[in-house]
Amino acid sequence: MTAKNDFRYIGQPLPRREDRRFLIGKGRYLDDIAMPGALHACFVRSPHGHARILSVDCAAARAMPGVAGVFVGEDLACWTTSLRLAPPIEGLHPVEMTTLPIDKVRFHGDPVAVVLAEDRYVAEDAAERVEVEYEPIDSVVDTDSALRPDAPKVDEALSGNLVSHQFFSAGDIAARSAEAERIVEARFDLHRHTHSPMETRGCLADWDAGREHLTMHIGTQAPHPLRGQLAGRLRMRETQVTVISPDIGGAFGQKIALYREELAVAALSRHLARPVRWREDRMENLTSASHARETHCVTRASVRADGRILGLELELTEDFGAYCFYPANYMARVIAMILTGPYRINDYAFDVKVVLTNKCGNGPMRAPMAITSWVMDGTIDAVASDLGLEPLEVRRVNALRAEDLPFAMPTGEVLEDVTPLETLEAAAAAIDVPAFRQRQEEARQAGRLLGLGFCTVIESTTYGSQFYKAAGIPGSGHEAAWVRIEPSGVVNASVGLMGSGQGYETPLAQAVAEGLGVPTESVIVHMGHTDIAPYGMGSRGGRGATAGGGTLYLCAQKARDKALAIAAGMLNVNDAQGLRIHDGRIEQYLDAEWQHSGLTLSDVARRAYLDPTALPEGITPGLDVSLTYDPPPMTYSNATHACEVEIDPATGRLSIARYIVAEDCGTVLNPVVVKGQQQGAVAMGLSGALMEEVVYDSAGQNISATFADYLIASACEVPQIEILPMHTPNRRTPVGIKGMAEGGIMGSIGVIANAVNDALIPIGVRVEQLPLTPQRIRALLRAAECTDFRRTISETRMKTHDG
Amino acid sequence: MTAPVEISLVVNGETREIRVPPRKLLSDVLREDLHLTGTHVGCEHGICGACTVLIDGEPARSCLTFAVQMEGHEVTTIESVATGDAFGPLQQALHEEHGLQCGFCTAGIVMTFEAYLRENPDPDEAEVREVLSGNICRCTGYQSIVAAILKAARVIREGPSA
Structure with missing residues (x-):
């Protein structure tokens, strides 16, 4: 372990790179992306907590000028698969849901139908004209009543409302309570919250019918897992979907899962071969997001x-x-x-x-x-x-x-x-x-x-x-990165995270700078584009620095090692022992001190890309490395x-x-x-x-x-x-x-x-x-x-x- | 009733003639018709303050304003605050004090205090917090925003060396 004060770039209180564009009003959030010809989606939502859907009459809405279509759960079921969650966890019941509800709604705000129209105002007008006939069922709104034997079932495929039950014991609780002076009981009720990012959810799906390719613009914390979900549920290959995350106005965990609205928008873009966009309003975000x-x-x-x-x-x-x-x-x-x-x-x-x-x-x-x-x-x-x-x-x-x-x-x-x-x-x-x-x-x-x-x-x-394996949850906690020293000596890098406002761009560039030995300002870290970034697990928990920064640091070290091997050839020394990269210069340890060798990383990069026949034996052209790391x-x-x-x-x-x-x-x-x-x-x-x-x-x-x-x-x-x-x-x-x-x-x-x-x-x-x-x-x-x-x-x- | 109406307004110092439906919100017209996407829409019911712009120099919620109401008025948005490449004092202080994270609420805060500091050049912390309470920020905890506003006020009063 290196002591803290040995770092040159890590730990510097550098201001954030994102600030400039946000401060001058030039950030690019989802709703800032212009897409000519895009249809606007508006969802019709359940006014009931629990009700059977008897019928949905879309005729009046469809007849309105500017309305391109109205679609219900049965339509979406033709173009998408259900979400089935059945990890092998003892005590956890498998569950399955369709893209939009077909038979019944399960909460106030559950989406029942989706209207597509020329603009958001018309889409909202038309959504009000969709007539849904409901038969209300009693709602269960607390866990005590949900667990009663006669409680209405929220998910009728289950035997009751207890969807998961696990227990565990270590040591000997009975013996300890017998020894105890006293048993102290305490209760803690933490109420229901919602994330409320200042930017609500939204997406822009753009189906390219010629290439048969979906580009999904969506603020997401986990672009690659989302791509996999989208492709799977649209019955497409992962090569047919590109997820691009623009700037995100906060997420806090709300922008990880593929939600039903987003899947519906993607499916409808493909169905109509037109771009479709959706931005939920605040009421939808508070009641229906997560x-x-x-x-x-x-x-x-x-x-x-x-x-x-x-x-x-x-x-x-x-x-x-x-x-x-x-x-x-x-x-x-x-x-x-x-x-x-x-x-x-x-x-x-x-x-x-x-x-x-x-x-x-x-x-x-x-x-x-x-x-x-x-x-x-x-x-x-x-x-x-x-x-x-x-x-x-x-x-x-x-x-x-x-x-x-x-x-x-x-x-x-x-x-x-x-x-x-x-x-x-x-x-x-x-x-x-x-x-x-x-x-x-x-x-x-x-x-x-x-x-x-x-x-x-x-x-x-x-x-x-x-941890994931031990928990029985499908998925992984590893992360992936690439670092590319370009012919001019500047550094592009990428990792599978996506920030949602924390300010990843500077600290992650510092991690690359430290691993490579170049000034932070010469490094750019690209995130949020599944065709550019390596397949990573995205941003969740507190993994950004350890998984993201750690992987980039190790990857940068790998790039450094290759650059130094090339530098050794250029300096006619046997190997890279006694060489380092310091602020972008190649330095040699001579006479008990580090001295500038006369070479810079740019010189090494030019040699790597443009004069590969001069490279030492066994060194491949280019300075482009990738690496995965499992914390x-x-x-x-x-x-x-x-x-x-x-x-x-x-x-x-x-x-x-x-x-x-x-x-x-x-x-x-x-x-x-x-x-x-x-x-x-x-x-x-x-x-x-x-x-x-x-x-x-x-x-x-x-x-x-x-x-x-x-x-x-x-x-x-x-x-x-x-x-x-x-x-x-x-x-x-x-x-x-x-x-x-x-x-x-x-x-x-x-x-x-x-x-x-x-x-x-x-x-x-x-x-x-x-x-x-x-x-x-x-x-x-x-x-x-x-x-x-x-x-x-x-x-x-x-x-x-x-x- | 919903037929588009021609209006003339001044946006960031420039006279604009546009045709807008009477029910279209100022926030949507700024973003969609005038391509000024720096003004953000956070709640569309006037609570969060993200959409704050200046109307005739006074802070206002553009999500609670119809564009047609702006006939003959002057609207100022975040896009006009910097001069070329140079931040204004508030922007500079927010950058230095880490007074923003996701940036979605930032434009509304800048516009609110562009107006406030002009009339109140020497506020104390409690006054800044009171005014800032009209803008929700979900990321920062406000402490760094308050520090930035107090710093900007000082810079405006005393010059950049202060």
Whole structure:
């Protein structure tokens, strides 16, 4: 492992390359692509949560001027195959869905028909003229009622709504609970979210009837897997489909799967031999794109009197919505696998149920395992509260220490090169806990509610192919790159990721620059075009830096080695020992120092391309190399979040006085981009924990379909976030990268709930359900005022009388 | 009622004569008819602020404005903010402070504060956050945007060396 300060290009705080085009209004997002003659698609969507489709009358819509066609599920079934998900995972039921529903709709917003017209206005007019006759069925809108034996079935091909059920046990939970001083039970309900990227979904499909080739312009995080899905479901070869991702206005996990609307648009472009484009509106995005979370957890911790956790049980139930675009255990499984995270727990059991309901289908949203750290660190706080201990001490008593590493979690996941106790102590020191406790006590005397929370995060970042294999999920975690030193000496490179706003272009160029030895500005990294980029697994989780940056770095080293072999021939030395590329110059180690040889990389490149007969024996012409790299089964980053809050007892308003993140995410390619990801993740996590909520009523109507209902935090709600960088390298990855960008969600959800509960200790209530809106906090305070608080007062009065 | 109407408006200093259906939104006319795609449409119901442009110098939601209402008015969009290759002070500060990620909300923020800083050259952080609350950013957490706006205000007041 190279020490951090040995890097020349990696770690530089370079500003982002994307900025210029975005700042002058010249970014190219999907809807900015002009395509003369394109038809505009508009989907007719179900107004019911659950209903049979009796008939669809398209005649009036078809007759409207400017309408090119109206199509329903049966039409699409002629031109596309169904999506069947049946990975060999025990306890997971196979599911299948058609491109558009044919017999029944399963949630409010389910697409029933699609109208194509000359412009979007006409398409929307015509969509309103499509007459669908429905026979409503009772909707199931919560997991409890969905699991009743007589519940209506969301998917009638299944025996019930329990689509996935897994359980696991390690160690001896019964023995640990027998030894325990106490069993502490805690509940955690994380509500339904949706990703809400500022740019909604959309696509532009362009069928070339002459070449029999589909070009699909679509903002996607995973261009090659999407191409495979498109080709397969259109019954085409992968050579017949090109996926091109323009600039993406945010994705957060929502732009990975091939959605039904996109497949329908592609099929119709081929059917009509015309370009077809679609951009969903915000209501469609909020109700019908993809939802996330809505996970209910119960933990039972067997604890000693000092707070040491001897054994831990988890019961998890996820409300998955109506359709599976991912294996139903995809997100829940990771939560259960890594729950024990930063703590030394060996006896552990979980029971994980995933349930179908009449809601928009779930998908991975930035931190698919978002609830994990709240559940674990919230359990710690429940233990501390029940035993009357300082929560920080309970963390210390259970924390993994450096000498415990590598540590195999009870699920078999191995942690090494992580520093959770170090980040905890750094965050605690920054807060000055004794001083805070004193302030808190003084405030309580004055009737004010102050709270302090901690939350330590173990963030699973890069999933290697061995993880996928062990999980039974088809797919791989490897990544692919090519690096081409062009005859002029500039460097083109490519990798199978696609950024959606993070700012990949600069840090990934830095990784190439480091591996090759050229200035960052001479490198361009091309992404998002399946005919240009190598087949890669795309952007998911926190894999961008480790899988993407790591692969590019190794590939650049391979290009460097070839360039140096050619340089050795040009310099008449035996081999490349004692040669290096430094800022694009070939240097020789002579007289105990590196000296410019007189050659540049451009000289070497010209020789490689234009004078190949002069190359050393065994060296092929050109400087064009490719490479694949499979990261370790899993890489982990870690962090501790600390947060001070105050609750206004009269209104339930929560204000955040201080927010700190101490984070170790390994070697950082570009600290500017990493800081942006850290702040952005915390903001998104807090927004979700405090404000955002997808709400369905009892009939399955989505009543959070605008940004006036689905509230996203503004600049007035997000606090200043102090970052304490504490990065240490991972010894198993190229240059020590660990990956990051989701942990901020995990930590912020946990820390804000823990801080609120700390503030509420004198009231005697505990938050078990998010979001922490003023209304919810007031309801808790009101309940306490009605019961405990009055009792406390009357007891106090009695004592006063007695005294 | 839906027959196209001829209107004359000034866009980024240039007089434009166009025929537009009365129901067509200003945001769509800017993007489709005038090919100024720097103005983005994020929600089409006036909450997110991505589509903010200046109408007669004042910030306005182009998704809540019909193009026909612009007869005789002056519209300013993100495309006019830089001078040739040179960023304006707000753009420069957003670049330096990493005040943007996906860039979709950026034009709306720049236009909002182009107007605001002209009339309020020395805002404090709380004032900047209050004004910025009309623009949703899903990526940055706002902290770097606030820092950039305060920096731009300083540069505009005191010159680039400040």
